[in-house]
Amino acid sequence: EPLSEAKIREITGGVDKDAIIENGKTSENWLNYGLDYGEKRYSRLNQISTANVGELGLAWYYDLNSRRGVEATPIVVDGIMYVTSSWSIVHAIDARLGEEIWTYDPQVPRDYAEKGCCDIVNRGVALHKGKVYVGTYDGRMVALDAATGQPVWEVDTVIDRDKAYTITGAPRVVNGKVIIGNGGAEYGVRGYITAYDAETGEQAWRWFAVPGDPSKPFEDESMARAALTWDPSGKYWEAGGGGTMWDSMVYDPELNLLYVGTGNGNPWNRDIRSPGGGDNLYLASIVALNPDTGEYVWHYQETPGDHWDYTSTQPLMLADLQIDGRERKVIMHAPKNGFFFVVDRTDGEFISAENFVEVNWAEGYDANGRPIEVPAARAKDKPWETIPSAYGAHNWHPMAFSEQTGLVYIPAQGVPLTQLPEKDFVQDEHKPFKFASNSGWNLGFALNAVAPEAKPYGSLIAWDPVNQREVWRQEYLSPWNGGTLATAGNLVFQGTADGRFVAYDATTGVTLWQTPLGTGAVAGPSTYMIDGKQYVSIAVGWGGVYGVANKATETVGPGRVYTFAVGASGEKPKDVAMQAGELVQGVEYDPEHVTAGTGLYVSSCAQCHGVPGVQNGGNVPNLGFTDANVLRNLPDLVLSDTFVQGGMPDFTGRLSKDDVVRIQAFIQATADAVRPK
Numbered sequence: 279e280p281l282s283e284a285k286i287r288e289i290t291g292g293v294d295k296d297a298i299i300e301n302g303k304t305s306e307n308w309l310n311y312g313l314d315y316g317e318k319r320y321s322r323l324n325q326i327s328t329a330n331v332g333e334l335g336l337a338w339y340y341d342l343n344s345r346r347g348v349e350a351t352p353i354v355v356d357g358i359m360y361v362t363s364s365w366s367i368v369h370a371i372d373a374r375l376g377e378e379i380w381t382y383d384p385q386v387p388r389d390y391a392e393k394g395c396c397d398i399v400n401r402g403v404a405l406h407k408g409k410v411y412v413g414t415y416d417g418r419m420v421a422l423d424a425a426t427g428q429p430v431w432e433v434d435t436v437i438d439r440d441k442a443y444t445i446t447g448a449p450r451v452v453n454g455k456v457i458i459g460n461g462g463a464e465y466g467v468r469g470y471i472t473a474y475d476a477e478t479g480e481q482a483w484r485w486f487a488v489p490g491d492p493s494k495p496f497e498d499e500s501m502a503r504a505a506l507t508w509d510p511s512g513k514y515w516e517a518g519g520g521g522t523m524w525d526s527m528v529y530d531p532e533l534n535l536l537y538v539g540t541g542n543g544n545p546w547n548r549d550i551r552s553p554g555g556g557d558n559l560y561l562a563s564i565v566a567l568n569p570d571t572g573e574y575v576w577h578y579q580e581t582p583g584d585h586w587d588y589t590s591t592q593p594l595m596l597a598d599l600q601i602d603g604r605e606r607k608v609i610m611h612a613p614k615n616g617f618f619f620v621v622d623r624t625d626g627e628f629i630s631a632e633n634f635v636e637v638n639w640a641e642g643y644d645a646n647g648r649p650i651e652v653p654a655a656r657a658k659d660k661p662w663e664t665i666p667s668a669y670g671a672h673n674w675h676p677m678a679f680s681e682q683t684g685l686v687y688i689p690a691q692g693v694p695l696t697q698l699p700e701k702d703f704v705q706d707e708h709k710p711f712k713f714a715s716n717s718g719w720n721l722g723f724a725l726n727a728v729a730p731e732a733k734p735y736g737s738l739i740a741w742d743p744v745n746q747r748e749v750w751r752q753e754y755l756s757p758w759n760g761g762t763l764a765t766a767g768n769l770v771f772q773g774t775a776d777g778r779f780v781a782y783d784a785t786t787g788v789t790l791w792q793t794p795l796g797t798g799a800v801a802g803p804s805t806y807m808i809d810g811k812q813y814v815s816i817a818v819g820w821g822g823v824y825g826v827a828n829k830a831t832e833t834v835g836p837g838r839v840y841t842f843a844v845g846a847s848g849e850k851p852k853d854v855a856m857q858a859g860e861l862v863q864g865v866e867y868d869p870e871h872v873t874a875g876t877g878l879y880v881s882s883c884a885q886c887h888g889v890p891g892v893q894n895g896g897n898v899p900n901l902g903f904t905d906a907n908v909l910r911n912l913p914d915l916v917l918s919d920t921f922v923q924g925g926m927p928d929f930t931g932r933l934s935k936d937d938v939v940r941i942q943a944f945i946q947a948t949a950d951a952v953r954p955k
């Protein structure tokens with residue numbers, strides 16, 4: 279029997295601060311992005327355990343009708359699930375049956391796709407007193423009636439529509455305010471976070487992560503102090519500075535503090551952004567704010583003077599740990615820079631940091647919490663192989679902390695990359711070989727101008743945060759594996775890049791159960807009870823920044839939610855086998871065009887399509903494996919709106935027909951060069 283609107287109103291109407299805190303004692307529901315306010319993703323449910331996890335079967339699946347990245351953690355209350363798919367589309371699902379209640383499409387203009395760095399993704403909704411909140415890719419915050427999916431209010435979060443601001447993160451609701459940060463620091467924006475009254479949408483406060491033009495009054499004291507750490511000769515405020523808070527926000531109700539992770543600088547290259555050096559506050563930091571006023575309380579900067587896209591937006595986690603015989607209220611964090619941080623969340627005091635993967639930019643952290651840098655990592659005239667790279671030793675994929683084992687389960691990785699400082703950099707200039715600059719990127723580095731030596735890897739690391747050491751590790755076929763979930767059944771769940779959903783023994787790392795998902799999974803799973811039975815759900819849909827151009831599965835499937843229960847025996851839909859890619863052949867070209875074509879490909883195509891014939895294509899096709907007729911027609915296709923509905927720009931006015939002929943030459947020549955003789 280379908281749920282009535284009245285029933286949905288009654289159930290969702292009860293979701294508020296008290297309900298989230300109360301739910302922390304049982305984990306019956308999944309009411310907030312990371313489960314509880316501290317976002318440990320540790321469920322107290324233990325009906326599914328190491329003893330019976332082998333009997334998990336498919337309860338239901340639900341098609342999200344999307345072909346791009348799905349990064350959302352399903353929110354569930356009393357059998358009602360809310361999840362998002364690509365293009366910020368919201369699905370309300372009856373989780374008893376796996377059937378649609380409603381969907382809401384915010385109609386993001388498809389040509390907005392190129393204004394975000396990293397796929398048209400969304401990490402999910404917030405739920406509060408009968409309303410569902412979604413941040414849209416084009417930067418709006420929309421409140422929906424949880425029973426009908428009808429918009430109740432909508433606000434534009436973007437302060438300057440000439441800049442490439444996006445939203446990909448899940449909003450959080452704290453003390454009756456819905457809070458969201460924006461993305462855009464690869465392009466050149468000034469990062470900020472905004473709180474709106476959850477009932478009306480009226481703006482309550484806004485906090486900027488970096489200072490604006492120092493010749494004008496600063497918004498607050500924290501900006502005045504931050505400005506002292508930037509060199510104004512670089513006119514950082516014209517590009518915006520960066521510091522976008524595009525993912526993590528956690529809340530401590532006792533201390534009434536909101537913690538956010540801030541992003542990288544713009545451009546990435548500090549020598550351009552702030553020529554005289556400086557820490558460039560508050561880039562790559564954990565910042566504590568008063569959630570009622572937006573006032574700055576304290577910060578801890580993990581990567582002073584960021585130069586490598588070492589964002590600190592990765593999921594933060596609050597726990598109470600026994601350290602040196604004392605109980606400490608801490609934040610645990612594994613940002614892109616490869617170190618695992620434990621910080622006192624009452625005042626931001628540094629407790630410890632150890633690298634959880636190989637790193638080459640710093641030797642460690644001193645007692646004051648400053649990195650001991652390797653000088654060559656800031657070489658001005660030489661290429662530097664970044665380990666970890668801008669993909670992060672850990673990215674947005676949520677980690678989990680088991681209160682049973684005391685271990686943090688980190689989706690860790692390495693994706694090889696070199697960066698070479700760019701000469702004669704001009705902000706917002708489209709220039710051949712300047713990566714993605716025809717879509718507005720500004721890095722101040724050439725990427726992979728020199729081939730990296732490292733090999734890609736992906737691992738699940740079980741990390742002891744007190745002793746700062748690895749306890750066990752699972753190696754994967756590929757980087758870019760999904761978020762983790764820990765449960766009181768002594769289990770860790772994770773979806774993988776190679777298309778499996780796996781349950782591990784949380785203590786030993788032994789694989790206890792796995793099932794194919796048809797496509798790579800990147801999102802975090804959730805678990806909940808319905809009518810006395812425990813379920814585990816995961817939203818799949820391969821994508822995100824690594825997933826647009828690479829994949830590790832032999833099959834492709836649409837975005838789906840899969841839900842599992844002990845003893846269930848539902849049938850999985852058939853996976854579609856990938857057509858084995860054949861390198862494109864026989865398109866005539868002028869070899870003299872190849873070098874110019876390479877530069878234009880790097881500035882216009884590589885961000886999504888990857889290296890022709892070398893990468894295999896992710897959720898966007900690799901052009902080395904395209905049909906010869908498509909490649910012959912490339913000028914017509916690129917200089918038209920043919921693929922705009924899929925998110926590809928019409929390059930009319932930004933590339934000439936001659937330019938595209940050169941790109942065509944590069945693609946065919948590269949396919950010929952990599953073809954086995």
Ligand SMILES: O=C(O)c1cc(C(=O)O)c2c(n1)C(=O)C(=O)c1cc(C(=O)O)[nH]c1-2
Pocket residue numbers: 349395396397399444445446447460461462463464522524541542587589668669670673674821822823824
């Ligand atoms: O600087 C930014 O504003 C910004 C935004 C985003 C985003 O909103 O998705 C990502 C990144 N940076 C980023 O550096 C990054 O590695 C990344 C990966 C992803 C993803 O969803 O897979 N988003 C982002």
Ligand SMILES: [Ca+2]
Pocket residue numbers: 463464541542587589
């Ligand atoms: Ca970034």
